[in-house]
Amino acid sequence: MLSPKFWEIYRKEGLMRTILRGKPYKPTHEKGGYSEEVVRLVGSDEFGNRYYEDFTHSNKNTRRWVEYADYNKWFMTPKKIAPAWHGWLHYTYDDPPRKDNFVEPYFRPHKTVVFKTDHPTQAYKNPGHLQNTARAENEEIARSRKYQAWEPPVGGEERHGKKIVVRRTDPLGQVIEELD
Numbered sequence: 001m002l003s004p005k006f007w008e009i010y011r012k013e014g015l016m017r018t019i020l021r022g023k024p025y026k027p028t029h030e031k032g033g034y035s036e037e038v039v040r041l042v043g044s045d046e047f048g049n050r051y052y053e054d055f056t057h058s059n060k061n062t063r064r065w066v067e068y069a070d071y072n073k074w075f076m077t078p079k080k081i082a083p084a085w086h087g088w089l090h091y092t093y094d095d096p097p098r099k100d101n102f103v104e105p106y107f108r109p110h111k112t113v114v115f116k117t118d119h120p121t122q123a124y125k126n127p128g129h130l131q132n133t134a135r136a137e138n139e140e141i142a143r144s145r146k147y148q149a150w151e152p153p154v155g156g157e158e159r160h161g162k163k164i165v166v167r168r169t170d171p172l173g174q175v176i177e178e179l180d
Contacts (some may be wrong), residue, residue, distance in 0.1 A: 042096045045082040051096065064089055089157065 015081055039054040048069030055063065066089060068080055081089065084097035095101050125131055127138040158165040163179040 043085075043098075047080060047082060049085070083137075110139055115172065117139050119180070 042051045042053050044050045050067045053064050166178045168176050
């Protein structure tokens with residue numbers, strides 16, 4: 001019978017991620033695909049990524065690897081790895097990052113790059129877009145800037161047919177009548 005922890009992980013991550021959790025992928029002729037032994041989980045970061053290390057592996061450069069929390073085979077990028085774990089993953093230092101051996105940065109925390117395909121709700125949408133949350137506010141602003149039609153002056157203007165007679169004086173002081 002399977003343990004309650006198995007079913008908890010199964011409901012959270014699905015069948016394949018549950019079965020293959022912590023198992024290294026060894027594409028060799030004697031073992032095709034994932035191996036049966038489970039390797040040591042070194043730790044996890046603030047994004048939920050899990051880091052593993054396998055000392056039985058023959059190649060030294062492929063002993064450490066990461067399983068991403070938001071697994072998507074199209075967007076597995078190193079930008080989703082926390083900076084503290086990046087050095088351990090690339091053999092810059094041997095000890096995995098902990099509170100006592102890693103100095104917290106004094107600047108803002110690391111933020112992963114948001115792709116439009118990963119989170120379409122957070123992608124930029126222009127002010128008139130149907131899915132923009134501030135669309136109602138933008139429509140109100142646009143309505144207030146509508147074109148105001150010109151209204152001709154109403155009064156006792158002198159007219160010649162439909163045209164208004166305009167009297168102007170030139171620099172010499174003579175009155176000039178024009179039809180406007």
